[in-house]
Every structure is written in C-alpha cells, then in structure tokens.
Amino acid sequence: MKEPFERAVSTHGATVLRVCRAALGSGPDADDAWSETFLAALRAWPDLAEDVNVEAWLVRVAQRKAIDIIRGRQRRPTPTENIPEAADLHSAAPDRAGVWDAVALLPDRQRLAIAYHYIGGLPHTETAELLGSTPDAVRRAAADGMKALRRTYIDADDQRGHEKP
DSSP states (O other): OOOOOHHHHHHHHHHHHHHHHHHHHHSSHHHHHHHHEEEEEHGGGGGSOOTTTTTHHHHHHHHHHHHHHHHHHHHSSOOOSSSSOOOOOTTSOGGGGGGHHHHHOOHHHHHHHHHIIIIIIHHHHHHHHTSSSSSHHHHHHHHHHHHHHHHHHHHHHHHHTOOOO
C-alpha cells in the first residue's frame, strides 16, 4: 500500500532539498524547486504506481524542476549599474559551512552528478539517464567533482596552517 503523501514529504523532504540546493545553490531558487517538486508530486500522487521508489521518483521530479529554474535564469536579464569583476575563486579560502557554494561553482555535469548520486542516492545508471549520458561518464564527472571539492578544502586547510590528514 502506498504511503500517505504527508509521510512522503516528511521522509524524503530533506533529501529533495539537498538535491535542489546542490543543483541550484542555497537560496530562494532551491526553496522554490523544493516547493514545486512537492506541488507536482501532490498532483501526480493518486496515479503513482504502488511499487515505485518514491525517493528516486521525487529526486527525478526535483531534477526537472531545477532544470526549469536554470532555464528561467538564463532567460532573465539581471540589471546592474556596474559590471562586477570576475571573482577569483582561489583568493578566499572557503570554510566548511560554504560547501554548497563550492558545489555550486563546479561545472554543470560534475555538480549534477554529485547532486543526484551522492546527495540524492541514485545509482550511476539512473543518474546517467537523467543527464542524458552514460554511467561511465557520470562516474567520471562525479569523481572529478569530488576531487575538485577535496582539493578546494585541502588547499584551504593548507592556507590556514592545518596538516593534511
């Protein structure tokens, strides 16, 4: 028997939010994607098959909502008086609390592979389907993204005088 929708929200809501934040960065866009995910899920809930993996299904819905928001960002101009200088990604050492910002700076493929596989818990085969890629390419993108994140934090620790583990 399918679980009540409210239980699905409380059980899987945190995972969906982590996926949204990994794909969109922390902030209102991730919150909007989370809300849109559960609104769409509520509409589809009565017709959902009994044997579906609810968490994987919600992660897929969240992925599609994140793509919608990313596409929307690309269509909207951002007014500004002054053109900002390009940020030097190596000038300030990130802290451990800024991990979402570091994930957001990764290239799209790496960021999404990490979001869907490590945060969303999807296997590489399902992640590859979502990204329109192969499992090997997704595995490589996820590994490269994790390597970049480790390098960012190891370099930050070195700059603060900490020893490498």
